[in-house]
Amino acid sequence: MSYNIHIQRQEISALFDLKGPSEALQEWAGKHLPVFPSHPNSKTIKDEMELSFIGRNHWILRAPLSQEQSLAGRLMPESCPSDISIVRISDTLTFFGISGPDAPEVMAIACPLDLHASVFLEGMITYSEVFGIKALVSHYDGGFEFAVEQSFGDMIVDYLNRAIT
Amino acid sequence: MMLIHCPFCGKRSESEFIYGGPVGADRPNPDAVSDAQWVEYLTVTPNPLGPVQEKWWHARGCGEWLTIWRDTRTHDIVEAPENAQ
Numbered sequence: 468m469s470y471n472i473h474i475q476r477q478e479i480s481a482l483f484d485l486k487g488p489s490e491a492l493q494e495w496a497g498k499h500l501p502v503f504p505s506h507p508n509s510k511t512i513k514d515e516m517e518l519s520f521i522g523r524n525h526w527i528l529r530a531p532l533s534q535e536q537s538l539a540g541r542l543m544p545e546s547c548p549s550d551i552s553i554v555r556i557s558d559t560l561t562f563f564g565i566s567g568p569d570a571p572e573v574m575a576i577a578c579p580l581d582l583h584a585s586v587f588l589e590g591m592i593t594y595s596e597v598f599g600i601k602a603l604v605s606h607y608d609g610g611f612e613f614a615v616e617q618s619f620g621d622m623i624v625d626y627l628n629r630a631i632t
Numbered sequence: 633m634m635l636i637h638c639p640f641c642g643k644r645s646e647s648e649f650i651y652g653g654p655v656g657a658d659r660p661n662p663d664a665v666s667d668a669q670w671v672e673y674l675t676v677t678p679n680p681l682g683p684v685q686e687k688w689w690h691a692r693g694c695g696e697w698l699t700i701w702r703d704t705r706t707h708d709i710v711e712a713p714e715n716a717q
């Protein structure tokens with residue numbers, strides 16, 4: 468059977484991995500970041516920056532690639548205090564957008580999460596699996612997005628094509 | 633498939649987790665126990681017929697380590713026994 472979906476491999480984003488107590492991170496860089504999300508696996512947005520709360524004392528900041536250098540200049544990863552960690556990881560993840568009427572069906576093949584809109588609410592983001600590979604999965608208006616390590620990107624394209632045809 | 637409750641993420645598929653072994657006894661002071669007790673601590677892991685406390689790692693999730701009680705007769709995740717520590 469074939470599915471009515473649209474798959475788009477996204478452009479690379481600026482990504483920073485933030486770890487440590489939120490108070491310490493906010494003290495170091497809070498004025499440059501969106502408000503820290505309070506609920507696990509949720510995100511906050513300010514300007515074009517998204518801050519996702521993806522583990523205990525663990526956040527990922529995502530922004531357009533054009534902001535990468537200026538963000539690095541403001542977050543100053545190399546000189547941050549020892550109780551926090553800020554690492555530029557823009558090159559490590561590749562993002563896929565899955566949209567269209569059958570997007571939930573195809574995501575249900577790939578991912579063990581309960582993706583029903585009443586459980587995996589719009590705006591939620593979490594680490595899970597896609598085709599057995601660790602993936603950062605999010606639900607947005609009209610579809611889903613997930614990110615896997617760059618090196619798995621071409622394989623995921625192949626898996627998706629097999630799943631939808 | 634089991635659904636395991638992660639304290640950060642909530643209920644998730646077993647496939648997102650890696651088994652970390654049964655929860656063993658606390659490490660005794662090797663100078664304060666007999667050789668037999670020390671060998672018992674090092675080599676004997678809990679393997680009851682019934683509820684056992686296990687460590688699991690939400691590796692393909694948020695990264696949290698957690699413990700659950702699982703009944704080895706039914707594979708069900710159960711409440712901690714009343715006499716559990």
Ligand SMILES: [Zn+2]
Nearest residue numbers: 638641690694
């Ligand atoms: Zn978790």
